[in-house]
Amino acid sequence: MSEQKTVHFIIERQDGPDSKPYTEEFLVPYRPALNVVAALMEIQKKPVTKDGKKTTPVVWECNCLEKVCGACMMVINGKARQACATLVDQIPQPIRLAPARTFPVIRDLQIDRSVMFESLKRIRGWIDVDGSWEVNTAPIQNPYTAATAYEIAHCMTCGCCLEACPNVGPQSDFIGPAPTVQAYLFNLNPLGSFNKDKRLNALMEKGGITSCGNSQNCVQVCPKNIKLTTYLAQLNRDVNKQALKNIFNK
Amino acid sequence: MFHVTFYIRRLHSICGIVPMGLFLLEHVLTNAEAMGGPAAFNEAIARIALIPHNIMLVIEIFGLAIPFLFHMIYGLYIALQANNNPAQYGYTRNWQFALQRWTAIFLFVFLIIHVVDLRIFTKGGGTPISYALLDEMFNNMGWFVLYLLGMLAAIFHFCNGMTTLCMTWGIAKGPRAQSVVGKLMMLVCAVLCIVTIAFMASYKMH
Amino acid sequence: MSKKNIIVVGGGLSGLMATIKICEAGGEVKLFSYCPVKRSHSLCAQGGINACMNTKGQNDTTWEHFDDTVYGGDFLADQTAVKGMCEAAPKLIKMFDRMGVPFTRTAEGVLDLRNFGGQKNKRTVFAGSTTGQQLLYALDEQVRKWEVKGNVKKYEFWEFIRIIKNDNGICRGIVAQNMNSMEIEAFRADAVILATGGPGVIFGRCTASTICNGSAVSAVYQQGAEIGNSEFIQIHPTAIPGSDKNRLMSEACRGEGGRVWTYKDGKPWYFLEEMYPAYGNLVPRDIASRAIYDVCVNQKLGINGENRVYLDLSHIPAEYLERKLGGILEMYSEFVGDDPRKVPMQIYPSVHYSMGGIWVDTKHNTNIPALLASGECDYQYHGANRLGANSLLSAAYSGTISGPEAIRWSESDDIGEELTDEQLAAAKQTCVDEFENIINMNGKENAHELHHELGDLMNRYCTIVRVNKELDLCMDELKKILVRWNDIGVNDKGHWANQEAMFVRQLHNMIIYAMVICKAARMRDESRGAHYKPEFPNRDDEHFLKTTIASYNAETHEPNITYREYDHSLIKPRPRRYDVAKGGK
CATH class of the missing domain: 3.10.20.30 (Beta-grasp domain)
Known part of the structure; x- marks a missing residue:
């Protein structure tokens, strides 16, 4: 043999x-x-x-x-x-x-990836439902928006994007691409959008989206092929608008 | 809510274009006159010197020195937050990301040498900048290489900075838009580099 | 009175649902899981979740869903419980929708429904092909909110070892072990909910996650909890066999024209088409499984003599396959390395789901007071076979029952005294001693090799076709394996993240549980649902329209099997046949 x-x-x-x-x-x-x-x-x-x-x-x-x-x-x-x-x-x-x-x-x-789950707390990664009891039927959703949400919702918190991102690590406080983009997922939801301002403000804090340096490794290594850089750019748009709102609407 | 980090980061981004990017372009254009020989170059210098001294000083301190120092010092802080890994993840964008930081550190040193030498000691000491002065300086191969690399690094840093700026401000969102912006900026980078190499070479060719 | 303090073990769909219900009732939860809850096995469910939404103009009713479930389960499910589940299902879907689950939608933005096996109405709500993942994430997010509010304390990477009872025999705490520091700790509670999932890993390679080993269920069984209907193990006919696990290959492949064949006398033999000319490759799951089993095991005609046959899509135009089965085929390429558009896939039936589990009443109480069980680890809702897309439903629904029931316990006077410090210390010491003994094992056997043998044994005798003589043999072999367990040698003697030692403990529990499955299968002399005995090819309602109850005999380590009546008053049993349209009611 x-x-x-x-x-x-x-x-x-x-x-x-x-x-x-x-x-x-x-x-x-x-x-x-x-x-x-x-x-x-x-x-x-x-x-x-x-x-x-x-x-x-x-x-x-x-x-x-x-x-x-x-x-x-x-x-x-x-x-x-x-x-x-x-x-x-x-x-x-x-x-x-x-x-x-x-x-x-x-x-x-x-x-130990617990830091990723902590970051999900920071970005308020949930929909604020009143409770699990019967309330109304949820609002209908644009199926195309829902498809985008579905793509982002595939994120399995594996940490590939954090590992590949040169701006994540002990030397930096960046929360990383995955938790950042999750904020967009909840902002897309009709009920979740009620807390959009809070999430965007959280992203404007230290270690938030401003720490993204556009190396774009995240989108290359994401095993779920989530278009992370696209959503990061969208979030950048959103936080800039939010900054103007913070300055001029108060 | 006042997000210091956010506003500093965005200010840092803006400083990269105004005044720094514009000032870089001014340098390229003015120095390109060197290709036309000493007279053309000196004439270009003279045009700038038309701005009254007092106003120029105010512009230099508030319009240039402060934004430059801010961008350089905060930029160094940003560069040190990266753990560059293009050897591991050799994607184009990641190389550009790393180069952005390496050029940043190099430019930090280069700009200090450049400003201290030419602006503070030479010009501040009463010697006007002229073609002859630069020509003599570039006779020294060390200075020549330093300045050539300094210019190329600054041009890359600026052009690549424009690419990231388009993403940071959410201007280019989708993969196609980001790719087009990236390529366009690298084209601009190439053109500016060619111009720079040409005028630097002109010192060596007369 | 003190705060309502509940321990939930397991952070899958059921455990998280229960946790949310407890928090909403003002309770506090210690949530134990041996992985981050977001990585629980619920996320592997792909197809969808059944609920009578009736938005497809088919006049679907919850009664119809109820009937399909009971019929699919061959009338062995408790009908009160199933009826409650089917009636609650649409409300649960609305709740998930509000929580932000990205369900697939119709053009007008409402939840889309799809067809699923064993049901003639469109009743399956889905989120692409990752429904379980999306439902689990929604609950994970809600629990995170409660965690921020301070009502939930997560103990992730903690393994449940055993429950602790007070002097009245009421479950008032657990012992668990930190999987990194190896520290063993005892915890008090007013009530304990076990939501630890299925026992698939007992069969070695199956479609379950590596964490679904049934160890927790076995542990409480050894402490007096009864296990119900453990012999009912669902087999999926088309899985991709792997040395690490079997991966599910969707039924849709056969639906879209896939042909099952193997070589016979050097030529392709389309045995399903030959054996069942009327239905061909579209025969129901159990029949397809049995045919493949027969061809491979009895006729020894598997590919290269191994237990696998071809599932062939290569004759179908690639463009059509891409449109209909894109994601699924990609999965095959990714894990096998072959392109199913060009090369036939290799498949074999695999253990997929356990209908049986800890016996519970309709409120999810086990026979041990203040110990509840919910999710796949309980025996409720599915009877002798589970309907596709009912597992997510039963997991989520059972959590909505067990959570409030645990709160009821915590508020009642029936739970007796809380555990004394001495009781906690004693329980902890038992576990510490047991663990130290394991670490010091210096025998010849490798635990993972032994587990491999256990899996082979169980797969050979306790899956698709069961023969009494062989089950007796299997039982003898299991006893031998249990003895050989004592001769395990542990390579890793450390006290930091010692996965090997923990596995040795789990393996002991798995062997004990395997004996329950084997014995229960041996005793049920009929064929019903997923349980098929050629010697007794028919269903025997006269003798076996009863729940199998297994209780532990500490002397022999074997189960005592008895039978218990259950509620089947609402729908009268009728023959279950999928070769004709569903019989009238």
């Missing part, structure tokens, strides 16, 4: 938030349609490095494996993407995995 084909992984590991990173290499048996998560699962079953040294299984986060939950974002061969939707056949080997260091590392490839 011919020798088993393998896939070579070089994984940047880190035992804890304050530990020093180190790399370990693994050989994983090749299979057609093998993706990065499936390969990490193989390492769980046999946590032995390329040199035959026993080690601990690699820690990472994943849930749905269908590219909707956003959990398994990591840096693969230098770029932020979803590990579950990355087939080993489609990228050059050896495959280098690293945590998205824009965020604090918890362990190995697992990172």
Whole structure:
């Protein structure tokens, strides 16, 4: 029998938030349609490095494996993407995995993205309904506007855009493209638009939309193909108008 | 609600065109006269000198020095907030983004040298700026290269700044509009660079 | 009186809905989830959510929806509960609409409806092909609002370990573990709602998320909660088999002309068309699953001897496919790497949903006082088989019942004394000891390998076709696996984000739950809904029009199976046949 084909992984590991990173290499048996998560699962079953040294299984986060939950974002061969939707056949080997260091590392490839959820609080990322009880029927919506909203609502808070954005990181307080653009989603909604001013004012604060430097990496790496730069430009228009309102309407 | 960051950021953006962008264009046009030889250049300088000294000083301090310093210092702060990554994400816009910041840091140093040397010591010291003065200065290859790079960096920084300005102010929204603005500005950048290289070369060719 | 303090475990559609209801009633919620709630499995639901909106001129009624659900579930669902759900559905949709769910709309801007399997009226509200994601996000946003107001405290990346009962046997708290720091903590509550989702991962690879392991359900089962109808596991006929998971391939592929075949004697064999000439490739899910199973397992004619057959769209013009199935085909390309417009897709049936779960009454109370269960982890609403697009509905609706019911508990005098510090400390210590024991395991087995074997076993014997002899064998094997669990060796001895040790604990719970599924399947000698036994090909209402109840026997680790009456008074059982139009009522 011919020798088993393998896939070579070089994984940047880190035992804890304050530990020093180190790399370990693994050989994983090749299979057609093998993706990065499936390969990490193989390492769980046999946590032995390329040199035959026993080690601990690699820690990472994943849930749905269908590219909707956003959990398994990591840096693969230098770029932020979803590990579950990355087939080993489609990228050059050896495959280098690293945590998205824009965020604090918890362990190995697992990172702490809670800052993104905090940012969603800051932009008031919800519709202010009176309650879940029966009220009126919601207003009808222009189906084209609704389609735009649907596109933005695909954002799964994976953090690819934050990882790729040069203006997001420990050196800056920018909340990043994803939470910023979510503000537009709620402003588009007929009921959500009642709080449009509040959201725009929140975006005008430090770390808000003014921190966007238009590197436009976000739109390139978004796994959901959300036209982030288009909506950022729209929001820029909106905050400029809001600034005039703040000055002249009071 | 008064969003300091927002207004400073927007002011920074405006300063980039008025006065800085305009002043850059003025420099390119005036210096382009050098291609016509010493007489043409000196005549152009003389035209500017028609503005009375007192008024000129006020313009220089409030119309130029203060906005320049503001744009430079706050710009440096902005540049330091970026963790440039074009090696990792080698998209055109990202290269431009990084170049914008690298040129910013270079121009910060260059402009200080340029202003201190020519405006404060030379002109302030009583020596008028003339073709002969510059010609002698550019005889030194070091000065020549520094000034050439300074001009090219400033032109790129201005043109690319105009592209981002169109996005920051929400003028160019869609991908097509943004792409057209970007290309147009790079065209302007190319033209200005060619003019600059031409007049700088003219010093070396007579 | 103290504040109404409720613990909700699980942040999917049901847990979040319950949380909102509790906050609105003035309660405070500690919300435990082992992932950020926005990443819960509810977001994988694609097709839509059923509700009788009646906006397509079809005179649709909630009664019709009720009837379709009961009929689809082969009359094993509690009819009072189902009726309540179907009547509430349109109100829930209006609520979601107000919360900003970007539902797909008609040209005049109102909610569009689509057809879905097992229902002849257009009744499925949808948001493109990501309805679950959109519904989950809407509730996530509302809960975030309550979090800002201070009514909700989230414990994300905390794993539920067990409940704590007071001296009267009332559930008054839980023990949970921080998945990063590994610290184990005991928490008090007035009532606990479990909304922890389905047990798909027991079958190894399935269409569920990696987090749907049924571990929490198994834990409370081992503490006395009863599990109902656990043998009813829905199989989806067309999933893309993967080594990490099986991904759903929409039924729409067959609907648009996809042909199912495999090689026989070197030539393509369109077995569905040959076996069922009348319906061909459009036979219902269970029949298609069984046929594919038969071809692969009994006749050994799967592609390259593996368990998979072709689902072929390559004969259909690419332009037509793009228009009708664009997104779905893209998904296949993305995860398989082949272009289904050119190459036939490879598919195999996969475990998809568990109709069974913790037994609850119509108010979502379990048999343990002050412990409630809602969502896929409970057994309610779907009977022996679930209607497509009813899962999002049941998840959201059950939260609207369990939340207020938990509040009722917190206000009643029946919940007895709150847990003493000693009780909390004791419960915590039990879990700490258990975890330390796991970390110190030095045996030969690898937990993930063992899990793989468990999945293979369950997939082989407890899915599409069930044979008593094989189920007995399966049970024996499960017992062996349970013994082998003790011989696991844990590679990671650390006390920081030790996923391996946590998985070992989950695996134990999974094996116990697997035994419940297996035994319940063994005992039900009939064929009903998703449960099919060739030895007993017909439905047996005389003996089995009853809910299967499993309770834990700590001595043997095996379940005791009994049967319980339920309410089927509203619609009289009639034969369930999808080869003819739905029978009259």
